[in-house]
Amino acid sequence: MDKSLYKNIWVYVEQSKGTIEKVSLELLSEARKIADAAGEKLVGLLLGNDINAAAEAVCEMGVDEVIVVEGAEYEPYSTDAYTFAFAQLCKKYKPSVLFLGATDNGKDFAPRLACRLNTGAIADTTELYYNPETKDVEWTKPAFGGNLMATIVCDETRPQIGTIRRGVFKVAPAERKKDVAIIREEIATPEEMIRTLLKEFIAEKATEEMKIEDAEVIVAIGRGVKEQAQTAMFVELANLLGGAVAVTRPLVDNEWYTAKSQIGQSGKMVSPKLYIGCGISGAVQHTAGMCSSDVIVAINTDASAPIFGVADYAVVGDMFEVVPAFIDEIKKSRQ
Amino acid sequence: MKILVCVKQVPDTEEIKIDPVTGSLIREGVPAILNPLDACALEAAVRLKEAYGGTVTVLSMGPPQAKEALKQCVAVGADEAVLITDRAFKDADTLATSYALSMTARQLDAFDLIVCGKHTLDGETGQVGPQIAEHLDWSQVTHVMDMKVEEGKLLAVREMEEGREVVEAMLPCVVSVTKTLYKPRYPTIKSKLAAGKKEILTLSADEIENLDKERIGMAGSRTKVAKSFTAPTGQAGMIIQEETAEASGRKLAQILLEAKLV
Ligand SMILES: Cc1cc2nc3c(=O)[nH]c(=O)nc-3n(C[C@H](O)[C@H](O)[C@H](O)COP(=O)(O)OP(=O)(O)OC[C@H]3O[C@@H](n4cnc5c(N)ncnc54)[C@H](O)[C@@H]3O)c2cc1C
Ligand SMILES: Nc1ncnc2c1ncn2[C@@H]1O[C@H](COP(=O)(O)O)[C@@H](O)[C@H]1O
Numbered sequence: 001m002d003k004s005l006y007k008n009i010w011v012y013v014e015q016s017k018g019t020i021e022k023v024s025l026e027l028l029s030e031a032r033k034i035a036d037a038a039g040e041k042l043v044g045l046l047l048g049n050d051i052n053a054a055a056e057a058v059c060e061m062g063v064d065e066v067i068v069v070e071g072a073e074y075e076p077y078s079t080d081a082y083t084f085a086f087a088q089l090c091k092k093y094k095p096s097v098l099f100l101g102a103t104d105n106g107k108d109f110a111p112r113l114a115c116r117l118n119t120g121a122i123a124d125t126t127e128l129y130y131n132p133e134t135k136d137v138e139w140t141k142p143a144f145g146g147n148l149m150a151t152i153v154c155d156e157t158r159p160q161i162g163t164i165r166r167g168v169f170k171v172a173p174a175e176r177k178k179d180v181a182i183i184r185e186e187i188a189t190p191e192e193m194i195r196t197l198l199k200e201f202i203a204e205k206a207t208e209e210m211k212i213e214d215a216e217v218i219v220a221i222g223r224g225v226k227e228q229a230q231t232a233m234f235v236e237l238a239n240l241l242g243g244a245v246a247v248t249r250p251l252v253d254n255e256w257y258t259a260k261s262q263i264g265q266s267g268k269m270v271s272p273k274l275y276i277g278c279g280i281s282g283a284v285q286h287t288a289g290m291c292s293s294d295v296i297v298a299i300n301t302d303a304s305a306p307i308f309g310v311a312d313y314a315v316v317g318d319m320f321e322v323v324p325a326f327i328d329e330i331k332k333s334r335q
Numbered sequence: 336m337k338i339l340v341c342v343k344q345v346p347d348t349e350e351i352k353i354d355p356v357t358g359s360l361i362r363e364g365v366p367a368i369l370n371p372l373d374a375c376a377l378e379a380a381v382r383l384k385e386a387y388g389g390t391v392t393v394l395s396m397g398p399p400q401a402k403e404a405l406k407q408c409v410a411v412g413a414d415e416a417v418l419i420t421d422r423a424f425k426d427a428d429t430l431a432t433s434y435a436l437s438m439t440a441r442q443l444d445a446f447d448l449i450v451c452g453k454h455t456l457d458g459e460t461g462q463v464g465p466q467i468a469e470h471l472d473w474s475q476v477t478h479v480m481d482m483k484v485e486e487g488k489l490l491a492v493r494e495m496e497e498g499r500e501v502v503e504a505m506l507p508c509v510v511s512v513t514k515t516l517y518k519p520r521y522p523t524i525k526s527k528l529a530a531g532k533k534e535i536l537t538l539s540a541d542e543i544e545n546l547d548k549e550r551i552g553m554a555g556s557r558t559k560v561a562k563s564f565t566a567p568t569g570q571a572g573m574i575i576q577e578e579t580a581e582a583s584g585r586k587l588a589q590i591l592l593e594a595k596l597v
Contacts, residue, residue: 079465079475104495108477111462115430115469120557123460138561144457145348148360150563157557195474195508199490200501217597241597274596284565295596296572297587303576312572315587317580325584333592 003096003135006158009035010095011063012086013044014103015054017075022171022213023101027164028061029172031099034130034137040096041065047085049075055182062174066182067093073189076198081189082109087116088187095159097137102163114161120154122162126269126288127151136160146265146285167213167269168292210244212261217243218272220263220290223250224279224300224319231256233323234278240330246270248286264289278319282307299323336389336484338380339446340413341436341463342373344397344404345456353565360565369404372452374411374519376512379482380450381412381520387484390414392443396424396435402535410522410530417443421540423552429458431555433466438546439538440471447506448489453478453513464511474508481516 011031014021028044035042041064046055048070055068067089073081086109090098098113100106102124114121127140127149139162140151154160212218219238225231231245238245247257249264263270265285275293280286282298282305290296291310298311299319308314315322346365354361380391392415393408395401405416419439427435440446449471451464461477468475476482480499482491489508493500504510522530540546549555575590577583591597 083469104478104493107461108465108475111429111460112465112469112475114462114557115433115466118430118557121429121460121462121466122558123462141459143459143563144346144351144360145459147348147351147353148563148565151561152558153561154558195505196476197503198500199503201498202501203498274591295594297591299587308574313587313590314572314574315583316574316576317583319580321580322584322587325581326588329585329588330592330597333588 001157003156003158006094006096008041008043008093008095008097009038010043010045010098010159012098012100012106013046013054013058014101014106015046015048015051018048018051018054020054020057021101021103023103023164023166025061025171026166026169027099027101028058028063029174030128030164030169031097032062032172032174034097034128035064037130037132038096038135043067043093043095045069045086045089047074047082059180059182060174060176062177063180064177065180067185068182069185069187071188073191073194077105077108078194078196078198079109079112080194080196083112083116084189084193085187086113089185090117090159092185096135098159098161100161100163102165106163110161110163117159117161119157119159119161122152122154122160125152125162125164126168128164137162142265142288146283146288165269167271170271212244212246212263212270213268215244215246215270216272217241217274218246218263218270218276218290218293219243220246220248220275220277220280221251222248222277222280222286225251228256230320233320233327237276237323237327240327241274243272243274248280248283277307277311278323280307281305282310336383336387336448337444337446338383338389338391339440339443339449340373340377340380340391340393340408341449341451341467342377342393342395342404342408343370343452343455344368344395344401345370348456367400367403369407370452370455372454372512372514375515376450376452377408377411377413378517378519379479379512379515380448382517383448383482383484384412389447392417392446394419394436394439394443396420396427396432396439399537402537405535406530406533407522409533410526411520415536416533417536417538419538419540419543423540423548426553426556427551428556428558429460429462429466430557431551431553433463434470434550434555435540435543435546436463437467437470438543440467442544447508449473449507449509451509451511453511461511464509468509471507471509474504474506475510476502476504476508477511479510479512480514482510
């Protein structure tokens with residue numbers, strides 16, 4: 001395969017009923033840098049039905065081009081329609097890279113598309129690097145339960161296709177390019193090709209709670225909390241700081257919290273402005289999900305706890321004494 | 336219903352330790368286990384068999400030791416077990432793995448359903464299931480937590496980030512299973528003994544019809560691991576340890592207030 005025939009960096013901008021997934025915006029910000037390093041165009045792709053407003057919003061994200069495919073068969077999502085449309089687009093435009101968010105549906109069709117195009121797919125990456133010499137993207141992902149990081153390349157075929165986890169990159173402000181074009185592609189997926197049908201969607205009970213991936217401040221608690229009643233103190237702290245409470249896996253395993261609150265390898269990736277970890281040892285599976293936070297505070301009685309290795313402020317002490325004093329001091333400052 | 340379940344034997348990542356001196360992974364002595372989500376996949380398949388009749392076959396690609404994982408599957412309800420093992424399969428990425436598994440599936444039987452786990456503990460890609468579906472040109476449903484058959488179609492419940500989807504899929508279909516509503520069953524002493532005696536069909540690359548050798552193992556892979564390393568442990572920042580924990584708490588508050596972080 002002649003790799004030089006393939007150009008431009010594509011980002012699949014996932015939307016549902018016109019609302020764009022945050023991870024897609026994160027990817028647009030990061031892919032802009034890669035496109036600049038490669039000297040290629042950044043292209044945003046949207047599929048759906050009635051998505052003009054979303055396409056306009058993508059134009060504001062510093063892209064060079066937007067490609068829009070509309071049709072009733074693209075909303076709601078189906079594996080077959082998305083794989084078909086993307087395969088057509090890739091054959092026509094020959095992009096060098098296709099980035100997708102590691103969302104439920106992104107991960108559903110990305111590997112299938114790569115297989116159809118006989119190219120490589122990389123899943124759940126947490127780091128990206130464009131190598132200017134090889135002109136390949138180097139994708140890094142956790143493996144072996146987070147014990148190991150593996151850097152993977154797709155160095156012989158194009159497009160390079162990969163999914164990136166939520167929360168790894170930040171949405172950066174961007175300027176609209178002067179003559180950004182919206183290209184409308186007519187691709188209809190024949191009905192008989194679509195072999196699945198969404199019959200019903202049962203929404204999770206809406207909760208008032210803030211999503212941890214959106215929180216600017218996170219108070220994370222681990223097994224240092226011995227009884228459920230002890231969590232109240234940390235909820236108070238989170239409320240005081242306008243943040244959310246998150247947890248390590250043992251607190252999901254014992255059913256005090258749901259997986260939605262879990263940070264880490266098998267949970268959510270977060271990068272808040274401030275992370276305060278209380279009674280958390282700092283296993284790699286946990287730190288993999290929070291080490292890109294702007295400022296990391298850790299409170300632990302054990303001075304040799306691994307979490308102190310990634311902390312900006314390491315408080316050695318009993319959190320049940322540290323936290324009330326901390327809360328008191330903050331309250332005083334606000335009076 | 337003829338069901339095929341793809342299972343992999345993986346190192347128990349809970350048991351993996353990192354050498355504190357070299358920073359590399361200590362793999363010796365790490366037990367090999369049946370990939371936990373593949374146990375869920377098997378349980379889901381066995382429940383379908385119990386509801387609608389038919390057979391459950393388990394298939395694995397891996398080294399000869401993987402027979403142990405297959406026997407474990409036989410002990411909890413699989414009727415037949417197949418291992419494809421060959422040096423030629425080594426270093427396969429998901430594309431090459433899914434190709435080999437799909438060619439074997441074609442040869443073994445006319446299956447109605449292939450069940451995979453959502454992902455493996457070691458590779459953690461979740462790509463093999465969808466890629467088997469593409470090689471076979473079948474429908475696929477991922478993230479499945481429960482399923483049944485109605486009027487010749489599969490009704491699968493997908494566990495999604497924002498809720499649950501009920502998806503109808505035409506058969507044959509490949510599903511990948513996440514933690515199901517029900518736990519994998521345990522073997523009994525009797526079923527374990529019977530499984531120990533069970534003949535496991537072992538196939539080499541040459542024994543798989545029409546297998547294109549260019550599409551398996553390293554040659555058939557489109558991705559490669561350029562390097563691997565253990566997650567970095569950064570430099571510790573400022574240590575706060577006053578006379579009392581209470582004083583430490585106050586000091587932390589002052590520092591964060593000063594830095595306008597709170
Ligand atoms: C495949 C795999 C995936 C995983 N995925 C995740 C994941 O996504 N997220 C995750 O979090 N974990 C994950 N884990 C689990 C992970 O390996 C650790 O077991 C877990 O993170 C430990 O949680 P912890 O720090 O709360 O508990 P512990 O390791 O038990 O640490 C508790 C800490 O609290 C401290 N402490 C106790 N009392 C006090 C006190 N009064 N004041 C201050 N400090 C105190 C102790 O010194 C200790 O350091 C995964 C494991 C595997 C194998
Ligand atoms: N070597 C293998 N042999 C059999 N099945 C496999 C193999 N590798 C992956 N699978 C199946 O594909 C699923 C997803 O694997 P992965 O893409 O590696 O995360 C697993 O849960 C298994 O069901």
